[in-house]
Amino acid sequence: MRWTWKAGDHLKEFGFTPAQLALVLHAENPDYLHFNDMQLVGPNHWEQEGDKRFAPGNIIVDSREANFIAILNPDTGKVVWRLGPNLPPRGRKDSPAPFPVNQFVGQHDAHLIAQGLPGAGNILVFDNQGEAGYPAHPLQVAAGSRILEINPVSNQVVWSYTGQNSGGAPWSFYSSFISSVDRLPNGNTLIDEGMNGRFFQVTPTGEIVWEYVSPYTGEAPTTGEGHPTRSNWVYRIQPVPYDWAPDGTPHTEAALTTPPAP
Numbered sequence: 001m002r003w004t005w006k007a008g009d010h011l012k013e014f015g016f017t018p019a020q021l022a023l024v025l026h027a028e029n030p031d032y033l034h035f036n037d038m039q040l041v042g043p044n045h046w047e048q049e050g051d052k053r054f055a056p057g058n059i060i061v062d063s064r065e066a067n068f069i070a071i072l073n074p075d076t077g078k079v080v081w082r083l084g085p086n087l088p089p090r091g092r093k094d095s096p097a098p099f100p101v102n103q104f105v106g107q108h109d110a111h112l113i114a115q116g117l118p119g120a121g122n123i124l125v126f127d128n129q130g131e132a133g134y135p136a137h138p139l140q141v142a143a144g145s146r147i148l149e150i151n152p153v154s155n156q157v158v159w160s161y162t163g164q165n166s167g168g169a170p171w172s173f174y175s176s177f178i179s180s181v182d183r184l185p186n187g188n189t190l191i192d193e194g195m196n197g198r199f200f201q202v203t204p205t206g207e208i209v210w211e212y213v214s215p216y217t218g219e220a221p222t223t224g225e226g227h228p229t230r231s232n233w234v235y236r237i238q239p240v241p242y243d244w245a246p247d248g249t250p251h252t253e254a255a256l257t258t259p260p261a262p
Helices: 007-013 018-025
Strands: 035-040 059-063 068-072 079-083 108-112 123-127 146-151 156-161 180-183 189-193 198-202 208-213 218-223 228-231
Touching (some): 007 018, 007 079, 123 180
Antiparallel strands (some): 068 079, 180 189
């Protein structure tokens, strides 16, 4: 074993209030933090400009259950940067970006946008707005998920996406669990609305320029009334370069055309 780190040894570094920490320490759920993402911070301009919190070898994690994103120094095990868990409440509608980060809930896939991509160095995260927190935040009747692009030094949201950015209701884009997001070289953002097996690409202005819903289903972990439940859930998707597949891999191409006006 080359390296090990135990979240339970660092509970006082995650920003819990004393009351929240008491709930965490007595949580019945053994998965009381549920880290759903862990990856290297990677090369970035913050560290190159002298901010050692963002050293490429540091590790970024996010806790779905406790609503925080953190960066760890693997040499010391200490939390060197953190956002959440206690942020200003989110109103009915966000202000236009930039705006201070408000409460994300049950988030997934927090990572620094890689060098060479638009927004490099900012944190991109799928804000599920699912049920999470100590005490737990209940699911909303008309919930909607968000994509947040956050400047990790100013803690300002510099770009965001909701269903309303594409002309829909808040709940037209919603996955209360799983899901992922990636920035593409052309500046668009690729989103996995995992609960519904829906993948789509949006421009910076929120226009949906590509969309796919997975037709593949399997038995879900939950069961129905006396019969299996099937779902097309997709935990995460990963964009790859066009030439990623080995030479000789069978494939076909089809030109995309603009659909006729309704």
